[in-house]
Amino acid sequence: MPLLLLLLLAAATVTVVMAADADPVDDFCVADLTSPIILNGLVCVNPATVNGSTFAFTGFENAGSTSNSLGSAVTPGFAGVNYPALNTQGLALARLDYAPGGLVPPHTHPRATEVLYLVKGQLFVGFVDTADKFYPAYLKAGDVYVFPRGLVHFQFNSGNTPAFAIAVLNSQNPGVQLIASALFGATPTIEDTVLAKAFGIPASEVDIIKKGFGA
Ligand SMILES: *[C@@H]1O[C@H](CO)[C@@H](O)[C@H](O)[C@H]1NC(C)=O
Numbered sequence: 001m002p003l004l005l006l007l008l009l010a011a012a013t014v015t016v017v018m019a020a021d022a023d024p025v026d027d028f029c030v031a032d033l034t035s036p037i038i039l040n041g042l043v044c045v046n047p048a049t050v051n052g053s054t055f056a057f058t059g060f061e062n063a064g065s066t067s068n069s070l071g072s073a074v075t076p077g078f079a080g081v082n083y084p085a086l087n088t089q090g091l092a093l094a095r096l097d098y099a100p101g102g103l104v105p106p107h108t109h110p111r112a113t114e115v116l117y118l119v120k121g122q123l124f125v126g127f128v129d130t131a132d133k134f135y136p137a138y139l140k141a142g143d144v145y146v147f148p149r150g151l152v153h154f155q156f157n158s159g160n161t162p163a164f165a166i167a168v169l170n171s172q173n174p175g176v177q178l179i180a181s182a183l184f185g186a187t188p189t190i191e192d193t194v195l196a197k198a199f200g201i202p203a204s205e206v207d208i209i210k211k212g213f214g215a
Contacts (some may be wrong), residue, residue, distance in 0.1 A: 020112055020149075020170040024088040030054055031084035042080055042087045042174070055085045060095040063164060071102030071157070075101050079172040094167040098157035105178055106154045112174030113149040114167050118142065120171070121163025127153035152179060186211030 012192035022040065030050050031042035059082050064073025077093030079086035087091065092112065096104060098121065106179045118124070118139045127147050138158065139145055147153040149170075183190060183198075189210065194202035199206070 017039045021090040025029045029088040031079050031087035050178050057083045063097045066097050066099040066102050071099035072099040072104045074166045090144040096165045102157045102158050104155045106152050107176055107178045108152050109174040112169035112171035114147040114169045116145045116165050116167045118165045120139045121161050122159030124156045124158040181213050
Protein backbone atom coordinates (compact mmCIF):
# COMPACT_ATOMS: atom_id res chain seq x y z
CA MET A 1 0.00 0.00 0.00
CA PRO A 2 2.71 2.53 0.90
CA LEU A 3 4.41 1.62 -2.42
CA LEU A 4 1.21 2.37 -4.35
CA LEU A 5 0.87 5.65 -2.53
CA LEU A 6 4.47 6.49 -3.40
CA LEU A 7 3.86 5.70 -7.08
CA LEU A 8 0.72 7.84 -7.12
CA LEU A 9 2.60 10.70 -5.51
CA ALA A 10 5.45 10.33 -8.01
CA ALA A 11 2.97 10.36 -10.90
CA ALA A 12 1.28 13.46 -9.51
CA THR A 13 4.64 15.20 -9.09
CA VAL A 14 5.69 14.37 -12.66
CA THR A 15 2.40 15.78 -13.98
CA VAL A 16 2.92 19.03 -12.07
CA VAL A 17 6.52 19.37 -13.24
CA MET A 18 5.81 18.63 -16.91
CA ALA A 19 2.71 20.81 -17.36
CA ALA A 20 3.16 24.38 -18.57
CA ASP A 21 -0.44 25.51 -17.98
CA ALA A 22 -3.35 24.00 -16.09
CA ASP A 23 -5.38 21.46 -18.09
CA PRO A 24 -8.68 22.75 -19.52
CA VAL A 25 -11.88 21.26 -18.06
CA ASP A 26 -14.09 22.30 -21.02
CA ASP A 27 -13.87 21.77 -24.80
CA PHE A 28 -12.90 25.44 -25.04
CA CYS A 29 -13.20 28.63 -23.03
CA VAL A 30 -13.01 31.56 -25.43
CA ALA A 31 -11.81 34.49 -23.32
CA ASP A 32 -14.18 37.31 -22.46
CA LEU A 33 -11.69 40.18 -22.74
CA THR A 34 -14.19 42.60 -21.18
CA SER A 35 -14.60 40.70 -17.89
CA PRO A 36 -13.17 42.47 -14.80
CA ILE A 37 -12.80 39.15 -12.94
CA ILE A 38 -9.20 38.18 -12.23
CA LEU A 39 -8.33 34.49 -11.97
CA ASN A 40 -5.70 31.99 -13.14
CA GLY A 41 -6.61 32.32 -16.83
CA LEU A 42 -9.47 34.33 -18.31
CA VAL A 43 -13.26 34.16 -17.89
CA CYS A 44 -15.07 32.40 -20.75
CA VAL A 45 -17.75 33.87 -22.98
CA ASN A 46 -21.01 31.93 -23.27
CA PRO A 47 -20.12 29.02 -25.61
CA ALA A 48 -23.45 29.51 -27.41
CA THR A 49 -22.13 32.81 -28.82
CA VAL A 50 -19.09 31.13 -30.40
CA ASN A 51 -18.81 29.89 -34.01
CA GLY A 52 -16.10 28.79 -36.41
CA SER A 53 -14.70 32.23 -37.09
CA THR A 54 -14.01 32.70 -33.36
CA PHE A 55 -11.16 30.21 -33.73
CA ALA A 56 -9.61 31.83 -36.80
CA PHE A 57 -6.91 34.47 -36.36
CA THR A 58 -5.92 36.99 -39.02
CA GLY A 59 -3.44 39.05 -37.00
CA PHE A 60 -0.37 37.63 -38.75
CA GLU A 61 -1.31 38.67 -42.28
CA ASN A 62 0.78 41.83 -42.20
CA ALA A 63 4.40 42.41 -41.16
CA GLY A 64 4.97 44.43 -38.00
CA SER A 65 6.91 47.67 -38.37
CA THR A 66 10.64 47.20 -37.85
CA SER A 67 11.32 50.97 -37.95
CA ASN A 68 12.68 51.10 -34.41
CA SER A 69 16.11 51.05 -32.78
CA LEU A 70 16.21 47.22 -32.63
CA GLY A 71 14.94 46.71 -36.19
CA SER A 72 12.43 44.07 -35.09
CA ALA A 73 8.73 43.68 -34.34
CA VAL A 74 6.79 41.17 -32.25
CA THR A 75 3.11 40.80 -33.17
CA PRO A 76 1.32 38.76 -30.48
CA GLY A 77 -1.38 36.16 -30.93
CA PHE A 78 -2.24 35.92 -27.25
CA ALA A 79 -5.38 34.76 -25.42
CA GLY A 80 -5.43 37.88 -23.30
CA VAL A 81 -4.65 40.34 -26.11
CA ASN A 82 -6.12 39.53 -29.49
CA TYR A 83 -6.75 35.79 -29.81
CA PRO A 84 -9.29 34.90 -27.08
CA ALA A 85 -9.87 31.38 -28.47
CA LEU A 86 -6.41 30.41 -27.13
CA ASN A 87 -7.62 30.80 -23.53
CA THR A 88 -6.99 27.55 -21.53
CA GLN A 89 -5.30 25.89 -24.54
CA GLY A 90 -1.77 26.30 -23.16
CA LEU A 91 -0.52 28.16 -26.23
CA ALA A 92 0.61 31.62 -27.27
CA LEU A 93 1.77 32.69 -30.73
CA ALA A 94 3.86 35.50 -32.14
CA ARG A 95 4.79 36.78 -35.59
CA LEU A 96 8.36 38.06 -35.57
CA ASP A 97 9.66 40.47 -38.20
CA TYR A 98 13.30 41.48 -38.54
CA ALA A 99 14.91 44.10 -40.75
CA PRO A 100 18.42 43.17 -41.99
CA GLY A 101 20.55 43.45 -38.83
CA GLY A 102 17.38 43.50 -36.71
CA LEU A 103 17.49 41.97 -33.25
CA VAL A 104 15.04 40.51 -30.75
CA PRO A 105 17.34 41.12 -27.78
CA PRO A 106 18.27 38.58 -25.08
CA HIS A 107 15.20 37.68 -23.04
CA THR A 108 13.49 34.81 -21.23
CA HIS A 109 9.97 33.38 -21.03
CA PRO A 110 9.62 32.17 -17.44
CA ARG A 111 6.55 30.05 -18.16
CA ALA A 112 7.14 28.60 -21.64
CA THR A 113 9.28 26.73 -24.13
CA GLU A 114 9.38 28.47 -27.52
CA VAL A 115 9.47 26.85 -30.94
CA LEU A 116 10.37 29.18 -33.81
CA TYR A 117 9.68 28.44 -37.48
CA LEU A 118 11.58 30.69 -39.89
CA VAL A 119 9.28 31.45 -42.82
CA LYS A 120 11.54 33.86 -44.74
CA GLY A 121 15.12 35.14 -44.59
CA GLN A 122 18.03 34.09 -42.37
CA LEU A 123 18.53 34.25 -38.62
CA PHE A 124 21.40 33.83 -36.19
CA VAL A 125 19.81 32.55 -32.98
CA GLY A 126 20.90 31.02 -29.71
CA PHE A 127 20.29 30.47 -26.03
CA VAL A 128 22.45 30.13 -22.93
CA ASP A 129 21.92 27.34 -20.41
CA THR A 130 22.24 27.55 -16.61
CA ALA A 131 25.95 26.59 -16.86
CA ASP A 132 26.55 29.59 -19.19
CA LYS A 133 27.06 27.38 -22.22
CA PHE A 134 25.97 29.15 -25.44
CA TYR A 135 24.05 27.24 -28.14
CA PRO A 136 24.23 29.28 -31.38
CA ALA A 137 22.74 28.34 -34.75
CA TYR A 138 22.23 29.83 -38.21
CA LEU A 139 18.74 29.25 -39.61
CA LYS A 140 17.46 29.46 -43.16
CA ALA A 141 13.86 29.66 -44.33
CA GLY A 142 11.98 26.49 -43.42
CA ASP A 143 14.15 25.72 -40.37
CA VAL A 144 12.83 25.30 -36.85
CA TYR A 145 14.56 26.02 -33.53
CA VAL A 146 13.52 25.31 -29.94
CA PHE A 147 14.37 27.64 -27.07
CA PRO A 148 14.11 25.62 -23.83
CA ARG A 149 11.81 26.98 -21.17
CA GLY A 150 13.06 29.90 -19.12
CA LEU A 151 16.51 30.16 -20.75
CA VAL A 152 17.98 33.43 -22.08
CA HIS A 153 17.78 33.61 -25.90
CA PHE A 154 17.79 36.00 -28.87
CA GLN A 155 17.32 36.17 -32.65
CA PHE A 156 19.36 38.32 -35.04
CA ASN A 157 18.74 38.81 -38.76
CA SER A 158 22.11 37.87 -40.24
CA GLY A 159 20.91 38.20 -43.85
CA ASN A 160 20.54 41.14 -46.27
CA THR A 161 16.77 40.77 -46.62
CA PRO A 162 13.88 41.12 -44.16
CA ALA A 163 13.19 37.94 -42.17
CA PHE A 164 9.93 36.69 -40.75
CA ALA A 165 9.20 33.87 -38.30
CA ILE A 166 6.29 32.39 -36.37
CA ALA A 167 6.81 31.41 -32.73
CA VAL A 168 4.63 29.04 -30.70
CA LEU A 169 4.95 28.97 -26.91
CA ASN A 170 3.44 26.37 -24.59
CA SER A 171 1.72 28.74 -22.18
CA GLN A 172 -1.13 31.14 -22.86
CA ASN A 173 0.81 33.67 -20.79
CA PRO A 174 4.54 32.88 -21.31
CA GLY A 175 5.79 36.14 -19.79
CA VAL A 176 8.83 37.94 -21.16
CA GLN A 177 11.79 39.52 -19.39
CA LEU A 178 14.18 41.48 -21.58
CA ILE A 179 17.50 41.12 -19.77
CA ALA A 180 18.90 44.57 -20.49
CA SER A 181 15.76 46.56 -19.70
CA ALA A 182 14.92 44.40 -16.65
CA LEU A 183 18.22 45.45 -15.10
CA PHE A 184 18.96 48.90 -16.56
CA GLY A 185 15.41 50.12 -17.18
CA ALA A 186 13.67 48.91 -14.00
CA THR A 187 11.32 51.18 -12.04
CA PRO A 188 12.34 52.27 -9.49
CA THR A 189 15.89 52.14 -10.78
CA ILE A 190 18.34 49.55 -9.43
CA GLU A 191 21.20 51.29 -7.56
CA ASP A 192 24.36 51.94 -9.61
CA THR A 193 26.49 50.25 -6.92
CA VAL A 194 24.60 46.99 -7.43
CA LEU A 195 24.84 47.03 -11.24
CA ALA A 196 28.44 48.30 -11.25
CA LYS A 197 29.52 45.43 -9.01
CA ALA A 198 27.44 42.84 -10.90
CA PHE A 199 28.89 43.82 -14.30
CA GLY A 200 32.37 44.80 -13.11
CA ILE A 201 32.11 48.30 -14.60
CA PRO A 202 32.25 51.82 -13.10
CA ALA A 203 29.02 53.46 -11.96
CA SER A 204 29.49 56.11 -14.67
CA GLU A 205 29.12 53.40 -17.33
CA VAL A 206 26.04 52.05 -15.57
CA ASP A 207 24.53 55.53 -15.93
CA ILE A 208 25.30 55.59 -19.64
CA ILE A 209 23.56 52.24 -20.17
CA LYS A 210 20.61 53.32 -17.99
CA LYS A 211 20.11 56.43 -20.14
CA GLY A 212 19.58 54.16 -23.14
CA PHE A 213 16.57 52.69 -21.30
CA GLY A 214 15.17 56.04 -20.22
CA ALA A 215 16.08 55.44 -16.56
C1 LIG B 1 -19.95 34.14 -36.11
O1 LIG B 1 -20.21 35.05 -35.08
C2 LIG B 1 -19.86 36.38 -35.40
C3 LIG B 1 -19.99 37.25 -34.14
O2 LIG B 1 -20.99 36.80 -33.29
C4 LIG B 1 -20.71 36.86 -36.57
O3 LIG B 1 -20.36 38.18 -36.90
C5 LIG B 1 -20.48 35.94 -37.75
O4 LIG B 1 -21.34 36.29 -38.81
C6 LIG B 1 -20.70 34.49 -37.37
N1 LIG B 1 -20.25 33.65 -38.48
C7 LIG B 1 -20.95 32.63 -38.93
C8 LIG B 1 -20.31 31.87 -40.05
O5 LIG B 1 -22.04 32.32 -38.47
